[in-house]
Amino acid sequence: MTAENPQVTAELARFVANTTYDDLPPEVVRETKRSLLNWMGVAIGAAWHESVDILLKLSEEVGGTAKVGIYGRRERVDPLEGALINGMSSHIFDFDDTHLRTVIHPSAPIAPAVLSVAEWKGGSAKDVITAFAVGVEACLRIGNSVYPDHYNVGWHITGTTGVFGSAIATSKMLGHDEQAIRYAIGLAAAQPTGIREMFGTMTKPFHPGKAAMDGLRSALIAGWGFTSSEQGIEATRGFANVLSTKFDPTEITGTLGKEWELLKNAYKPYPCGVVIHPVIDAALGLREKGVTPDNVESITAYVHPLVQELTGKRTPRTGLEGKFSVFHCMGAAIVEGKVGEAQFSDDHVRDEAIIAVRDKTDIAVTEGIREDECRIEAKLTDGSTVEHYVEFASGSIDNPLTDEQLDAKFNDLVIPVLGDQHARDLIQILRNLENEANVKKLIKAATM
Amino acid sequence: MTAENPQVTAELARFVANTTYDDLPPEVVRETKRSLLNWMGVAIGAAWHESVDILLKLSEEVGGTAKVGIYGRRERVDPLEGALINGMSSHIFDFDDTHLRTVIHPSAPIAPAVLSVAEWKGGSAKDVITAFAVGVEACLRIGNSVYPDHYNVGWHITGTTGVFGSAIATSKMLGHDEQAIRYAIGLAAAQPTGIREMFGTMTKPFHPGKAAMDGLRSALIAGWGFTSSEQGIEATRGFANVLSTKFDPTEITGTLGKEWELLKNAYKPYPCGVVIHPVIDAALGLREKGVTPDNVESITAYVHPLVQELTGKRTPRTGLEGKFSVFHCMGAAIVEGKVGEAQFSDDHVRDEAIIAVRDKTDIAVTEGIREDECRIEAKLTDGSTVEHYVEFASGSIDNPLTDEQLDAKFNDLVIPVLGDQHARDLIQILRNLENEANVKKLIKAATM
Numbered sequence: 001m002t003a004e005n006p007q008v009t010a011e012l013a014r015f016v017a018n019t020t021y022d023d024l025p026p027e028v029v030r031e032t033k034r035s036l037l038n039w040m041g042v043a044i045g046a047a048w049h050e051s052v053d054i055l056l057k058l059s060e061e062v063g064g065t066a067k068v069g070i071y072g073r074r075e076r077v078d079p080l081e082g083a084l085i086n087g088m089s090s091h092i093f094d095f096d097d098t099h100l101r102t103v104i105h106p107s108a109p110i111a112p113a114v115l116s117v118a119e120w121k122g123g124s125a126k127d128v129i130t131a132f133a134v135g136v137e138a139c140l141r142i143g144n145s146v147y148p149d150h151y152n153v154g155w156h157i158t159g160t161t162g163v164f165g166s167a168i169a170t171s172k173m174l175g176h177d178e179q180a181i182r183y184a185i186g187l188a189a190a191q192p193t194g195i196r197e198m199f200g201t202m203t204k205p206f207h208p209g210k211a212a213m214d215g216l217r218s219a220l221i222a223g224w225g226f227t228s229s230e231q232g233i234e235a236t237r238g239f240a241n242v243l244s245t246k247f248d249p250t251e252i253t254g255t256l257g258k259e260w261e262l263l264k265n266a267y268k269p270y271p272c273g274v275v276i277h278p279v280i281d282a283a284l285g286l287r288e289k290g291v292t293p294d295n296v297e298s299i300t301a302y303v304h305p306l307v308q309e310l311t312g313k314r315t316p317r318t319g320l321e322g323k324f325s326v327f328h329c330m331g332a333a334i335v336e337g338k339v340g341e342a343q344f345s346d347d348h349v350r351d352e353a354i355i356a357v358r359d360k361t362d363i364a365v366t367e368g369i370r371e372d373e374c375r376i377e378a379k380l381t382d383g384s385t386v387e388h389y390v391e392f393a394s395g396s397i398d399n400p401l402t403d404e405q406l407d408a409k410f411n412d413l414v415i416p417v418l419g420d421q422h423a424r425d426l427i428q429i430l431r432n433l434e435n436e437a438n439v440k441k442l443i444k445a446a447t448m
Numbered sequence: 449m450t451a452e453n454p455q456v457t458a459e460l461a462r463f464v465a466n467t468t469y470d471d472l473p474p475e476v477v478r479e480t481k482r483s484l485l486n487w488m489g490v491a492i493g494a495a496w497h498e499s500v501d502i503l504l505k506l507s508e509e510v511g512g513t514a515k516v517g518i519y520g521r522r523e524r525v526d527p528l529e530g531a532l533i534n535g536m537s538s539h540i541f542d543f544d545d546t547h548l549r550t551v552i553h554p555s556a557p558i559a560p561a562v563l564s565v566a567e568w569k570g571g572s573a574k575d576v577i578t579a580f581a582v583g584v585e586a587c588l589r590i591g592n593s594v595y596p597d598h599y600n601v602g603w604h605i606t607g608t609t610g611v612f613g614s615a616i617a618t619s620k621m622l623g624h625d626e627q628a629i630r631y632a633i634g635l636a637a638a639q640p641t642g643i644r645e646m647f648g649t650m651t652k653p654f655h656p657g658k659a660a661m662d663g664l665r666s667a668l669i670a671g672w673g674f675t676s677s678e679q680g681i682e683a684t685r686g687f688a689n690v691l692s693t694k695f696d697p698t699e700i701t702g703t704l705g706k707e708w709e710l711l712k713n714a715y716k717p718y719p720c721g722v723v724i725h726p727v728i729d730a731a732l733g734l735r736e737k738g739v740t741p742d743n744v745e746s747i748t749a750y751v752h753p754l755v756q757e758l759t760g761k762r763t764p765r766t767g768l769e770g771k772f773s774v775f776h777c778m779g780a781a782i783v784e785g786k787v788g789e790a791q792f793s794d795d796h797v798r799d800e801a802i803i804a805v806r807d808k809t810d811i812a813v814t815e816g817i818r819e820d821e822c823r824i825e826a827k828l829t830d831g832s833t834v835e836h837y838v839e840f841a842s843g844s845i846d847n848p849l850t851d852e853q854l855d856a857k858f859n860d861l862v863i864p865v866l867g868d869q870h871a872r873d874l875i876q877i878l879r880n881l882e883n884e885a886n887v888k889k890l891i892k893a894a895t896m
Contacts (some may be wrong), residue, residue: 065796
């Protein structure tokens with residue numbers, strides 16, 4: 001082990017896997033038993049505390065007959081797990097919505113929690129809209145208050161702020177008063193999920209799912225009197241100061257209820273990190289101008305530093321890793337003229353034709369290029385040059401997806417899983433959601 | 449709202465409680481529906497991903513007929529909730545064990561998770577001892593690697609390192625190979641629970657319970673192939689670098705398996721924060737030397753800075769707050785000659801006699817006084833002075849609780865809940881744990 005490359009996780013895993021009872025020194029066995037004796041005593045001593053009653057009530061309520069649907073499937077699970085699973089699945093393709101300023105994906109941790117409550121306990125679709133809107137608003141504003149320091153240090157901000165969004169949105173669904181909401185916020189502050197090291201693994205989409213579940217649990221128990229700090233966000237040892245070097249509280253409370261950060265939510269046209277989108281637009285632009293796998297010699301994209309930092313994987317080995325490779329995205333755009341979920345299959349990432357183009361692409365981190373902007377340049381084998389400029393990436397604030405584009409994206413995703421009729425029903429219901437008395441028709445259309 | 453005292457949590461709670469559907473601008477309703485449509489599409493699109501299958505398997509396994517006991521009670525809950533509730537209850541009295549160097553309470557997040565697995569899936573008591581020992585070892589070493597910076601910034605280190613302990617100990621119980629253990633560690637790294645702002649509320653003991661549950665869930669799904677980073681602890685954006693300014697990996701891997709940090713685990717004689725213990729010893733020492741509520745004029749304890757920082761509450765209003773008041777502890781010691789759970793009831797905290805003495809006590813933060821040391825001085829009404837010096841607090845490494853003291857503490861806690869016979873059985877089983885074929889007798893004795 002060197003200081004530069006300490007393999008502590010691997011070494012620890014090896015120790016754990018290899019250690020047997022007979023390897024334990026007698027004094028370790030003795031101290032283990034003393035620890036367990038001492039621990040069991042305090043556990044039993046406090047077993048009738050009010051907080052234990054509250055968690056048992058939770059167990060009884062969610063673990064009993066309450067079940068909610070998993071969208072796209074036929075299984076039914078308890079409402080907490082429903083929030084976890086539906087939240088995770090919606091982030092698996094990296095294709096959900098994005099608050100561009102903070103790179104928060106607000107729906108994944110919030111929508112499944114709200115719908116879990118709505119399906120489980122009832123509530124009108126107007127309640128759902130209201131709960132979602134205030135939850136997203138809170139989540140994004142908390143994100144703004146700590147961005148960029150909080151993100152830069154390595155937090156996956158979707159999980160860490162999403163748990164607030166879920167706790168707040170579900171508190172609203174449950175009709176909580178201000179004190180219960182403050183408690184729920186306190187509980188959320190103590191349960192941040194998500195660090196950026198997990199990008200490229202199943203644990204990344206797990207983050208918003210976990211945030212949805214933890215936020216919902218927080219709201220439920222806070223409503224039954226489970227106490228927490230009432231200054232969970234702003235206290236000296238609260239969320240903002242512990243998890244960020246920057247904290248600007250006016251981002252949360254200034255213009256609250258007057259201006260809506262939710263209106264800055266954007267939808268991805270491509271199922272990968274939003275920072276690659278202008279590059280994909282640019283590469284598709286080159287293709288339209290006649291650049292092909294056969295005539296291209298090299299491609300250089302002039303990009304914002306985050307493109308390199310987040311998506312600089314040179315040789316992705318799996319489809320999932322392809323989402324973190326701007327080079328694969330350019331290769332796929334030139335070869336196939338499309339960058340959809342299909343282009344992120346393992347087969348596509350290993351496709352010889354795509355790899356051949358991929359290895360001719362490069363990026364140049366360029367001062368002054370915005371995150372939603374890209375300039376690209378191809379040198380062709382005949383010595384000529386083709387350029388393309390993307391001022392605003394499709395799906396950005398200044399070039400948002402139209403309703404028709406959003407419907408097309410929805411159909412691409414839903415029809416292969418649930419078929420035409422379900423997709424049509426869902427678009428119809430969601431576009432006119434405020435008119436639904438409850439979410440029954442919605443859940444029916446969303447599940448098998 | 450002022451910059452010095454921003455009431456952002458309260459303001460946010462008020463906004464959430466008061467906002468109705470009719471307050472939402474039409475464009476907010478529209479964007480909410482677009483968000484939900486977009487989100488539902490991606491959720492359905494990914495609904496058959498392998499990770500969804502794994503979480504559904506988890507739901508089926510733990511949400512089905514699997515139930516474990518709540519110690520001290522008769523309810524039975526699913527194994528994840530068992531870890532949460534038993535983990536929380538054991539930390540409610542602030543009376544569990546303490547690794548004095550890091551202030552980690554290792555049993556609370558680890559023991560309930562290990563016993564959940566043992567009760568649910570079987571396994572010998574030797575397996576329990578081994579799993580507990582390696583889990584505690586990993587937890588404490590990870591704590592050492594980031595202490596004190598990680599704690600100082602505001603993390604409740606018992607929760608944030610406890611989730612590793614639980615994930616690792618339960619991985620061991622489940623017989624995982626090295627890769628599954630690395631994945632479980634990665635999942636744990638992404639789920640730190642606990643910030644110090646929550647001290648004095650129900651959320652504090654919730655932290656180790658949550659860590660127990662999250663660690664167990666991590667181990668279960670990692671064993672079924674749920675992927676995560678394999679450098680969750682040491683990576684640039686892994687646990688240590690995101691949650692701490694200090695990281696010394698040799699604390700984790702140096703002497704691993706040769707020296708056992710677990711042997712530095714200590715047991716509290718008093719049900720409150722360990723930093724107050726030398727002060728309580730000292731105050732009890734004064735009482736033995738003749739200081740009484742009637743003859744005392746003032747008391748000054750010379751203490752380590754953490755006493756002030758963690759337990760400086762001047763006027764506690766509840767029993768729970770009393771645990772964070774060194775002044776209440778001194779008052780109770782002088783008046784009642786004992787500082788047990790009874791002295792932290794709401795009634796005791798509001799007791800006129802205790803308050804009268806409490807208000808005569810003070811602390812002086814003193815350079816060079818160790819955390820387990822205290823010098824105390826009482827001025828009496830007759831003008832004389834009584835001093836007492838505690839070199840090593842009872843329950844500290846240099847003055848550990850004997851087995852007899854540990855049994856006495858156990859009986860004090862358990863007999864009022866389960867009666868004499870259960871307490872005797874439990875001590876007998878736990879003292880000879882390695883001889884048990886499984887945990888059946890243990891769980892039977894620990895529950896009603």
